[in-house]
Amino acid sequence: MCKQVQITHRKPVKDENRIAGTLIGGLVGGALGNQVGGGNGKKIATVAGAVGGGYAGNQIQKNMQQKDTYTSSEQRCKTVTRSHDRVVGYDVQYKLGDKIDTVRMSQPPTSDRIPVEHGQLVLATAPVAITPAVVPAN
Known part of the structure; x- marks a missing residue:
């Protein structure tokens, strides 16, 4: 006995290390951190913003990659034994x-x-x- 079932697959990941998300997040975080304070505080805020933004960008890309899926149809069969x-x-x-x-x-x-x-x-x-x-x- 066979039937068609829908199977969800995750698309292949092109950037396994999520470098793009880390870089973009780091740049945005650094730019935002640079807007805070002045002098040494501004430098520390820029570095902290870049590190935090890099981590956030990495996690955002990870979530997007996990949700990047497609569905296919497969035939699944099983043996049915009937006796009388x-x-x-x-x-x-x-x-x-x-x-x-x-x-x-x-x-x-x-x-x-x-x-x-x-x-x-x-x-x-x-x-x-x-x-x-x-x-x-x-």
């Missing part, structure tokens, strides 16, 4: 003299006796009503 019983004949037990034996008949028996001629069963007429012989399907 079917009647293949009727096992009829009989006694002839001291011997007890079983014979398989293709039709259900219609009486409680099997005719015998010359010591042999006559199976043209149906004998005793017995439970059907059931063979499990392969």
Whole structure:
């Protein structure tokens, strides 16, 4: 049994180290940090802004790469096993003299006796009503 399923894949990443995001974030962060304070405080703010911006840019690019996906359709199959019983004949037990034996008949028996001629069963007429012989399907 098969069915079509939708599979979501992540697109291949071109910039695994997220250098572009880190550089752009660092430049923006450094420029913003440069707007703060004056003198040595301005230098420290510029460096801190560049480091923080670089980290933020790296994480933003990472999130964008993880969400960059496409969907395809694939066929998924599984094996289904079904079995059933079917009647293949009727096992009829009989006694002839001291011997007890079983014979398989293709039709259900219609009486409680099997005719015998010359010591042999006559199976043209149906004998005793017995439970059907059931063979499990392969």
